[in-house]
Amino acid sequence: MWQNEKMSNITISEARVTLGSLLRKPYEVLQVKVYAGLAARGFGDIRPAHSSVFRYIRPEGSRVSDLAELADMTKQSMAYLAGNLADLGYVTIAPDPTDARAKLVILTVRGRQVWDALVELSxxxxxxxxxxxxxxxxxxxxxxxGELAAAIAD
Amino acid sequence: MWQNEKMSNITISEARVTLGSLLRKPYEVLQVKVYAGLAARGFGDIRPAHSSVFRYIRPEGSRVSDLAELADMTKQSMAYLAGNLADLGYVTIAPDPTDARAKLVILTVRGRQVWDALVELSxxxxxxxxxxxxxxxxxxxxxxxGELAAAIAD
DNA sequence: GTATTTAGACAGTCATTCTGTCTAATCATT
DNA sequence: AATGATTAGACAGAATGACTGTCTAAATAC
Known part of the structure; x- marks a missing residue:
């Protein structure tokens, strides 16, 4: 037993490719190509995790808390990514003039080049x-x- | 300057939602729902990383090397995941009778229940x-x- | 003006990947 | 059959990226 036999209503070999797989595969290929393109343009130190910052950052700068909420992660994790990008020279972290508790993450010229490259590559x-x-x-x-995203977001 | 001004051909506010984002968003929602469903069925210790194993494992068992290649990761990483699932009782790791170097990762009954639940949830x-x-x-x-995946896989 | 909330920092932990090195087994070639 | 190359996986170490918990300082609400 066990080989190709029905253990439940569906055998492993009969399993249909899932919608998740269909979405995941092209996404992963695109991601690999985007980060390869970034590396080819001289931004080899930008990693996929940094995309949470580039994806949501505003031209006038964004707070760590706001980025964290948009990226659906903790403030600590976002602060780590922002600090990382600051070390790499892609953003500066400046105090927010409107709130002394907050800090703004602002793209440097080089950071903006990455942003532009991401748009162009996509x-x-x-x-x-x-x-x-x-x-x-x-x-x-x-x-x-677009419809699927709207329909699925309960 | 800087606020909403054109720093390059496209301003941040004009940026179109990328194909990558369109693929990623529903995928992430699906993934959250699948793992929530698994947890609701009593498999709360199965994490997304384990899906590399469940996705590719064969009914007769699979070698770590084969799983690693299919999942596009190192043998070490796959061995870690398989060992992890073995600790949790979802797979057993047995010597491959046809090759004394190799080991087979085989779903336990409980592992097969997870596999079935994954199919059903999807x-x-x-x-x-x-x-x-x-x-x-x-x-x-x-x-x-499907066409996109075929077209993009250079 | 005090109480609560918010922004972020700091410390520690855990999960998931990687590289590099190693042994043992298998395969291929002489 | 002996040798050399390849393959399977283990072990050790490290990097990355996320988490929780606790803390301070600033802002907001009553």
Missing amino acids: FDLEGQCAARIGAEKMAQLRAIL | FDLEGQCAARIGAEKMAQLRAIL
Whole structure:
């Protein structure tokens, strides 16, 4: 027993590829390509974890607490990432003039270059995908994914 | 300067939501729901990292090396996960009769229950999504994501 | 003006990956 | 059959990225 036999309603070999896998695989490929592109542009010290900062940071600077909330992580974890990026020269951490408790995380010129590169890489990669599967399907994909995100966020 | 001003061709506020984000958001929601469902069924000690094992393990058992290759990680990392699952009682690690160097990771009955729960949770969650966005769109989404994965995997 | 909340720092922990090195077993080639 | 190369996995150590808990100082609410 055990080999390919039905242990429950579905055998392992019959298992259908999950929606999660279908979402995960292209996402992971894109992520690898984005960070490879960043490295190729001289930003090899930017790691995926830093994307939580670049994804949500505002042009005038953002507070650690706000970034943490947007990224759905603790303030401590976000402070670690921001401090890390500050050590690497991509952001500066300055006191918030409107609240003496708070500190603003602000992109340096080099940080802004990373931000621009991220936008460009994402745009180019999506273009490459669209070129292969067709612009119409890409538009459909975007539309459906948007609906899915809205539908699933209870 | 700096506030909402054009520092490059695109300002931060103009940035379009990336394809990566569109893929990531529903994936993360699904993942949270799957692991919450697993916890609700009494498997609260299964963590997302363990999915690399459950995703690729074969019914007759799989070698650490094979799992590592499928999951695209080092043998050491996979051995850590397998050892972890063995400690938790979800797999046993037995010598491979066909190769004295190798060891087989084999699901226990309880491990198989987790596997079944993962299949069921994925199925149910997809059904819930389909109920909200429509079965036709879900079918389109599956089809396009499959094409995308094939197109992007250089 | 006191009490509560908020922002962040500091310390410690844990999980998940990695590299590097090692042994033992297998495979390939002479 | 002996040798050399490869493969499977173990062990040790480290880095990363997240957590909890506790603390101070500042801001806000009553």
